[in-house]
Amino acid sequence: MAGALALLSFTAGVLLARLNLLPTLILNSADGIGFAALCWMVFAVGVIVGSQKDVWHKALKEGWRLLLLPIGTLLLSALTAGLVGKLLGMPITVGAAIGSACGWYSLSGVAVAKVWGAEIGLVAFAVNFLRELLAFCLIPPLARFSRLAAIALCGATAADTTLPIIARSTDPKGALVGLISGGLITALVPLTIALLSWLTK
């Protein structure tokens, strides 16, 4: 349901803008309106997670094993994209940089374009933007058979944009794990891209 709603809302936004059905004021402030909605969602998830005190104890008990999800997701995304990129004719570091962004499309588009050129930057933007969109659609069905699989797909976005859907599709425990995983990936992505660009030179 949430996945279908996500896809429907996104499509509605594209169509409304393409068919010029929105007033200029809304078109120009779409970025601000979307960000305000995101801030509210993150606040609401924070209240829901904060009010479940037993969840915090459980997550802290998990200790270092909680780090396996974000670190594994980041490394495997980079490694897979590096190898697949190599098969597609890209240098391994370029593919790895695209994959290591883990859905953080705004950063990857700009950072990758700066080091490897605008064309590769566009590919990085598209891959990571579509990863986020795919996550919006797949979190609800994925969460039914594996909550960690749904969180891993979200990558860096698990700490912000996809966090509310994770919270809806799993439980407060899932939201907390998503928050920790997404937060750590978000902190590591710029470092990974910087390291890969240094390796290229």
Place this chain on the structure above:
Amino acid sequence: MGWLVLALTMGVSLGLMVRLPQTAMKFLDRSLTASLVVMLTTLGVEVSQNPKLEQALSGHGLSVAILLISVSVVSIAWGWLLERGWSSLWRER
């Protein structure tokens, strides 16, 4: 990012310190759906105004699709393996 961290910190602090009534929690839960619709609609509006995605898809559609699918499948498999094998977090399920 700063605003998001602030919103999250405020939310978590409020949740930890104050025991909100059931109606307030229900309202927060429902507001999640409404704000999700707003956020994704505006995302759609932004994307349609930004030619980057179309340019990338028209020039490198196949590479984008292959990279996206491989990265997503591996991430899903990693999460699934962790949940099956090592994580005790969900064991009581």
